[in-house]
Amino acid sequence: MRFVLTCATKDFRRVLSDPLALLLWLGLPLAIGGMIWLAGGAGSGGQPRAHVLVADLDSTFLSGLLLGAGEQEGAAEILELEPVALEDGRGRIGAGEATALLIIPEGFQQAVLEETPAELLLLTNPAQTVLPAIVEEGLEILVEGTFYLQRVFGDELQLLAAGPPTGQNLFADTIVASLSLSVNQRLQQLESTLLPPVLDVSSPVSEGGEAEGSASAVDFGLLFLPGILFMALLFVAQGMSDDVWEEKMNGTLRRALVSPGPAGGLLGGKLLAGAAVAAFTSVVGLAVAVSLFDVPPPVVPAALVWCTFAGTALLVFFQLAQLFATTQRGATVLTTALVFPLMMVGGSFFPFEVMPDWMAAVGRWTPNGLAVVQLKALLRGDAETVHLARAALGIGVPAALALLISSRRLAGRFAVNS
Amino acid sequence: MIEVRELRKEYDELVAVDDVSFTAEAGAIFGLLGPNGAGKSTTIGCISGLLTPTAGEVRVLGHDVVTEARSARKQLGIVPQELALYEELSARANLSFWGAAYGMRGPSLKGRVDEVLELVGLRDRAREPVKRFSGGMKRRLNFGCGIVHRPQVLLLDEPTAGVDPQSRVRLLDLVREQAAGGACVLYTTHYMEEAESLCDRLAVIDHGREIAMGTLEELRGMLGERDLLRLVGRFRPEDARAAVLRLDDVEVVSADPETLILALRDASRKLPAVFSALGGTGAEIHQTTLSEPSLETLFIKLTGRELRE
Numbered sequence: 012m013r014f015v016l017t018c019a020t021k022d023f024r025r026v027l028s029d030p031l032a033l034l035l036w037l038g039l040p041l042a043i044g045g046m047i048w049l050a051g052g053a054g055s056g057g058q059p060r061a062h063v064l065v066a067d068l069d070s071t072f073l074s075g076l077l078l079g080a081g082e083q084e085g086a087a088e089i090l091e092l093e094p095v096a097l098e099d100g101r102g103r104i105g106a107g108e109a110t111a112l113l114i115i116p117e118g119f120q121q122a123v124l125e126e127t128p129a130e131l132l133l134l135t136n137p138a139q140t141v142l143p144a145i146v147e148e149g150l151e152i153l154v155e156g157t158f159y160l161q162r163v164f165g166d167e168l169q170l171l172a173a174g175p176p177t178g179q180n181l182f183a184d185t186i187v188a189s190l191s192l193s194v195n196q197r198l199q200q201l202e203s204t205l206l207p208p209v210l211d212v213s214s215p216v217s218e219g220g221e222a223e224g225s226a227s228a229v230d231f232g233l234l235f236l237p238g239i240l241f242m243a244l245l246f247v248a249q250g251m252s253d254d255v256w257e258e259k260m261n262g263t264l265r266r267a268l269v270s271p272g273p274a275g276g277l278l279g280g281k282l283l284a285g286a287a288v289a290a291f292t293s294v295v296g297l298a299v300a301v302s303l304f305d306v307p308p309p310v311v312p313a314a315l316v317w318c319t320f321a322g323t324a325l326l327v328f329f330q331l332a333q334l335f336a337t338t339q340r341g342a343t344v345l346t347t348a349l350v351f352p353l354m355m356v357g358g359s360f361f362p363f364e365v366m367p368d369w370m371a372a373v374g375r376w377t378p379n380g381l382a383v384v385q386l387k388a389l390l391r392g393d394a395e396t397v398h399l400a401r402a403a404l405g406i407g408v409p410a411a412l413a414l415l416i417s418s419r420r421l422a423g424r425f426a427v428n429s
Numbered sequence: 430m431i432e433v434r435e436l437r438k439e440y441d442e443l444v445a446v447d448d449v450s451f452t453a454e455a456g457a458i459f460g461l462l463g464p465n466g467a468g469k470s471t472t473i474g475c476i477s478g479l480l481t482p483t484a485g486e487v488r489v490l491g492h493d494v495v496t497e498a499r500s501a502r503k504q505l506g507i508v509p510q511e512l513a514l515y516e517e518l519s520a521r522a523n524l525s526f527w528g529a530a531y532g533m534r535g536p537s538l539k540g541r542v543d544e545v546l547e548l549v550g551l552r553d554r555a556r557e558p559v560k561r562f563s564g565g566m567k568r569r570l571n572f573g574c575g576i577v578h579r580p581q582v583l584l585l586d587e588p589t590a591g592v593d594p595q596s597r598v599r600l601l602d603l604v605r606e607q608a609a610g611g612a613c614v615l616y617t618t619h620y621m622e623e624a625e626s627l628c629d630r631l632a633v634i635d636h637g638r639e640i641a642m643g644t645l646e647e648l649r650g651m652l653g654e655r656d657l658l659r660l661v662g663r664f665r666p667e668d669a670r671a672a673v674l675r676l677d678d679v680e681v682v683s684a685d686p687e688t689l690i691l692a693l694r695d696a697s698r699k700l701p702a703v704f705s706a707l708g709g710t711g712a713e714i715h716q717t718t719l720s721e722p723s724l725e726t727l728f729i730k731l732t733g734r735e736l737r738e
Contacts, residue, residue, distance in 0.1 A: 017529040021515065021522075028517040028558070262513030266574070269477040270530040271502045427480060 014272035018280020022254065023287055036246040037292055040359075041299070044239035061090050061110040061146045066097040071120035072172045077154075078115075089145055104134050111135045111146045123161050124169050144365045167193055234362045236304060237386040240296035241379045242359035244322035247292055249350045251285045252329035255421065256339040264426055274422035278330070278414065282323055289322030290315065306390050314389045320403070321382035324410035328378060331413040334420040358383040378406050430454050430613050431476060431582060436485035438471050438637075445471040447637045449485075453615050453630075455581070458608045460628030461617040462724060468637035469617040470510065473586045476615065477507050489582050503531070506580030506612075510587045512567045513574070516560040520551050520570050523559060524577050531578035541577060548603065549573040565596030572603055583607055585616045589623065601627055621724040633728060640731045649722050655680070656696035657726035658703065660689045661716040668710040676702055682730050692730055 026033060067074050078092060095103070097114065104112040114132040122129030133150060135143035161168060167190055175182050182190075258264035267277050293315050300306040329346050336342035354360055356374035363371040363384070374380040385402045388394035431453040438446040446468040453459035461469045474480035476487050478494045478501060487494045492501035514523055524542045533541065546552045549569040559567060572588055585604065589597045604627060608614045618624055624631055625645060633641040633648070641648055666684040673679050673691060676699065682690040689707075693699055696719050707714065720726045 013532075014530065017526065021518070021526045024522065025515060025517050261516070262509050262511035263515060265479055266507060266509055266513040266527075267530065269479050269502055269505065269507050270527075271499050271532070272530055427474070 014276040015279040015283060018267075018272070018277055019283035019287075020280075022281050022284035025254075026251070026284060026288055032250060033288070036250055036288075037243055037295055039246060040239045040242040041295075043242070044235060044299075047235055047239075061143070062108075063090055063092050063146055064095045064100040064103060064109045064112045065092050065115070066095055066100045066112065067115045068097065068117045069115050069119040072174075073120035073123055073168070074115045101134075104136060107136055109136065111143055113146075113150065120172055124165065124172060126161070163197060164194065233304070233306075233387050233390055234364060236296065236300050237383045237390065238358040238360070238362055240293065240300075240318060240386070241321070241357065241383050242354050243292050243296060244289055244318065244325055245350050245354055245357075245359070245379060247285070247288050247322060248325035248329045249346045251281070251288065251326055252333045252346060253339075253343065254281060255330060255333050255425070256336075256342055259426065260339060264421075268422060268426050273418075274426075275414075275418040278418055278421060281330070282326060282414070285326040286319055286323040289326070290319040293318035293322065300390065307392065310390055310392055313394070314386060317382070317386055317389055317399075321378070321386075321406055324406045325378060327410040327413045327417070331417050331420075334417050334425050353377055353379055356380065378409070381405050430490065431459070431615055432486075432488040433472070433476065434486045436472065436475060436487060437483045438468075438475055438480060439483045445637050446475070446634075449632070449634065449637075449639045451630075451632045451639070451642060453613050455613045456608055456611050457629040458604065458614040458616055458627055460624045460631040461615065461634060462619070462621070462624045462631055462728070463617075463634040464619055467619075467634045469619075469634065470586055471637075472634075473507075473584050473615070473617060477505060477584055478502055504581045506575040506578065506583045508572050508575035508583070508585045508588045510590055512571050514559050514567060514571060517558055519556050519558055520546060520562075520573075521555040523570060523574055527574040528577040533578055541579070545573040545577050548576075548606075550599065564591060565593045568592045568596055568600060569603075572600055576603075576607060580612065582613045583615070585614065587618055588616075589618070589620070597623075621728070625724055631724070633724070633731065635728075635732050641727065645724075648724065648727055651727060651730075653692075653694075655692040655694050655722060655726075657682070657720040657722075657729055658691045658693060658696050658700075659718040659720070659729075660691070660703075660707075660714050661687060661718075662689075662712060662714040663687070664689050664707070664712045665710060669707055669712055672706040672710050673703060676706060679703070690729060692726075 065078060067078065078094075093109070095112075100112040100114070103109055112134040114134070116130060116132065119129050119131070121127075131150065131154065133147065135146065170186070170190065255264070258267070264277075268274060296318070297306070297311050297314055301308055301311060329349070332345050332349060333342045336345050356366075356370055357377045357379035358366075358374055359379070363374060363380070366374065375384055381402045385394060385399055388398065431451075433452070434450050436446055436449045437444070449468070449472060451459065461472060463469050471480065475482045476489065476494060478498045481495060489501040490504050492504075494501045515526070518526070521542055524545055525538060528538045528541060543552070546555050549572060551566060551570060551573070554562065554566070559570065562570065568588065568591075572585075575583065575585070588604070589600050592600065601623065604614060604616065608629075616624075616628060628645070630644050631642065631648060632639050641651060643651075664684065664686055666686060666689075669689055670681050670684045673681060673689075676693075678694055679699070680692040682692050684690075689712075691703070693703075700717075700719075704714065720729075
């Protein structure tokens, strides 16, 4: 263990002697993240809003209710609805002037009330990725709300949708009273479920009336920040893994291998130094998360441990790749060829939430993808021990195997071949 | 001490070291002399445990380097041919690391690092990053890193390659000091002068094989106090060989159409007779070089080639 610590101290001091590399590993992902954040509207003080054109071909009470829900305070923060005629809407979405065009077909109300299938058509702007996904999610919530409204207040809705009796502009007082009574009774029946609410939306930073703003900030931060943090950790892993070649080329590797310490100890030292750099990188990333995206500080220690663990495992994988290359240049090409696809599918450039399903499915099984998914859960405060343990095994077991192979390779052919 | 018995190292088809045996004693400097690619570094690699011998046995202070590698390595110091230093760290940090890698700690490590910095003449530059050092300073530090843990066995693989004359003299003094202090020193070089001035015993190797071994006097004795005469020109090798062999006490080391190498006593006096004999064969002589007996001439006599070829 002493040998490991000796090697780790030496390697850490060498990293510190090159602050520019450290700055690049950290700065590049932070710059990319910053640009995404600013592009998302942070620079103008607001969240990104999706501009949705709505062609309401039904023009009924229920279609109005659906659109009204979209204009409520919470939804209005992310959606900007604009009623349009169908042809005008098609033309504008074709020209890329909006995020999406929602078409409410004729007969929508009828279908909902009669519980027959109805289809809402959403045309999205192919030039955008994140906002159309948000619109799609939001619309699904509205549709589900409409479904449950129909299940609970179906009779009352049918009465309202039919409108006042023929020849009258308003409902008679008796009908209004009967409706009120009916709604009241239904609510009383549901009271045990609704009050107190079974589902509770909470925000840990809700004091001082900031809950809504904080919640959306956390969401936005969670969408991008974990991937960007792992982009930095991938850069660290790739950069530090190159050190085995540096040591081989300047002869210190051979000198170290003839000392009494084991080859595994030499690698262990490199990993310990890598873990320290990964921890430092994670501290910076998580500090950004806490200060800019209102991530609650109590989740930080667990997230820090997770990032350090996963970052160190990434270093092990890159080290293995370096050790199997036949030249230093080949090793650089190989690790670069690995690092960018890993960033791409592992949620660093684009969050899984906006990726095509197949790509997200693949990405979630990459080492950094596994880590990003769990980091998001940790930052949200809803990480489950079983999932976390499974991901830790998924990353840790291959990393342990890679370390074993690396040790053998380091003391064998790698050190000797010129 | 180092005991090497019938050492053989193969790389696929290539035999890098073949049947090399020698013993290097404590308190003495044993030289491994040979041209580049002769197998010197491979031999050092096998002794240090970095390479596994294909056959044979290597013992360091009685410990087999394969089966008791850790015990053998503890007593071993190595100064590799390349500058095995961390250039971004200071001289002190380099020495401290290599000392700690051999188990030294605390005040004893610090004291020894100060001592070695003084020894290699880098005390004033101890805190500077090594990348700012000159080639000679790096060579001295490279040597310091090999002795910081006071090894009983020191392997030096061409430690003066590419250094200025001043640093070379300082380094050779340091090597002598290590042997005088009781260490067993194995020194590889292709510089004849270094080997002659430094080594108590020597093994000459070429193409992986040991071609001569002994003290400097014993090796010189193999030449029989003969000078080496090297003639460059145009020869008919068989005729030239026959002509000079008719002269008294002349040995033909090698003969080819362009070069003729002869070993002979009192060469300066016999030159006219040699020229006359060769003239009778129609030979043309363009260049003549006469060398007194040395390891260089011995190597030429043994291999027919110059050491730096």
